[in-house]
Amino acid sequence: MTGLRLQGVCKRYGSTPVLGGLDLSLAPGELVCLVGPSGCGKSTLLRLIAGLDRDYSGHIEAGTRLGMVFQAPRLMPWLNALDNVRLVLPAGEEGRRRARTALESVGLGEQLAAYPGQLSGGQQRRVALARAYAVEPQLLLLDEPFVSLDAPSAQRLRELLLLWWRASRATVLFVTHDLDEALGLADRIVFLGGRPARTVLELSLTAPRPRPPELRAQLQRDLLARHPHLLSGQANSGG
Ligand code: ADP
Numbered sequence: 001m002t003g004l005r006l007q008g009v010c011k012r013y014g015s016t017p018v019l020g021g022l023d024l025s026l027a028p029g030e031l032v033c034l035v036g037p038s039g040c041g042k043s044t045l046l047r048l049i050a051g052l053d054r055d056y057s058g059h060i061e062a063g064t065r066l067g068m069v070f071q072a073p074r075l076m077p078w079l080n081a082l083d084n085v086r087l088v089l090p091a092g093e094e095g096r097r098r099a100r101t102a103l104e105s106v107g108l109g110e111q112l113a114a115y116p117g118q119l120s121g122g123q124q125r126r127v128a129l130a131r132a133y134a135v136e137p138q139l140l141l142l143d144e145p146f147v148s149l150d151a152p153s154a155q156r157l158r159e160l161l162l163l164w165w166r167a168s169r170a171t172v173l174f175v176t177h178d179l180d181e182a183l184g185l186a187d188r189i190v191f192l193g194g195r196p197a198r199t200v201l202e203l204s205l206t207a208p209r210p211r212p213p214e215l216r217a218q219l220q221r222d223l224l225a226r227h228p229h230l231l232s233g234q235a236n237s238g239g
Helices: 040-048 079-088 093-105 121-134 151-168 177-183 213-226
Strands: 003-015 017-028 031-035 057-062 064-068 137-145 171-176 188-193 198-204
Touching: 003 040, 017 040, 017 198, 031 093, 031 177, 040 057, 040 137, 040 171, 064 121, 079 093, 093 121, 121 151, 151 177, 171 177, 177 188, 177 198, 177 213
Parallel strands: 031 171, 031 188, 064 137, 137 171
Antiparallel strands: 003 017, 003 057, 188 198
């Protein structure tokens, strides 16, 4: 089982620095949420970790088996749910079995033959999750995967993610701008801010999951009382 290690990662687009020497380590099996204001470089960082962009300096050590879930489900409209998941797997009966198991694990066992256009937004996200789970990733990267879903659907998908994470023992890096979501999911929240972006604060969460809404609200109030500008990417000194 591997975690993730970033050392001094710098990224610029042309002359604009976006990431300014970022250090970040995830222990194997840890679930970390990355929170920061829009445009601060969160998606850029995930793309570097996923190997989709190799134009950076610094050091990134990630496992070899990576899964990624994006903001949009990114399904092929001409393939049914089963074949969308099979796309990432070896051809043949073994791939078919793994795709079916992954779809069953997200509650889509009855929709294997449905095309994306016949599925709700929440069901399409489930297919995207199943596609990521099917590769049995050591490291799962998620970039605001539940954004723009209604609140109950998003909550069900978070519960499914936690179930999968517990069973798989994978390392998870979850990007969100939703502090409540991060407070519900994470072992640790890493807050990014500034231009170029750096880590401005880290918060470890020890309360067992599921964390009820009142607890999350209390944690949020306490945190923002100490760091009123945290969600704009600024933390007060002194932690
Ligand atoms: P976040 O995910 O935190 O919203 P992004 O990583 O998408 O932020 O973007 C960080 C910054 O880099 C933004 O200012 C964005 O405009 C810029 N950016 C992102 N992708 C590119 C690109 N391909 N070329 C130039 N600038 C980019």
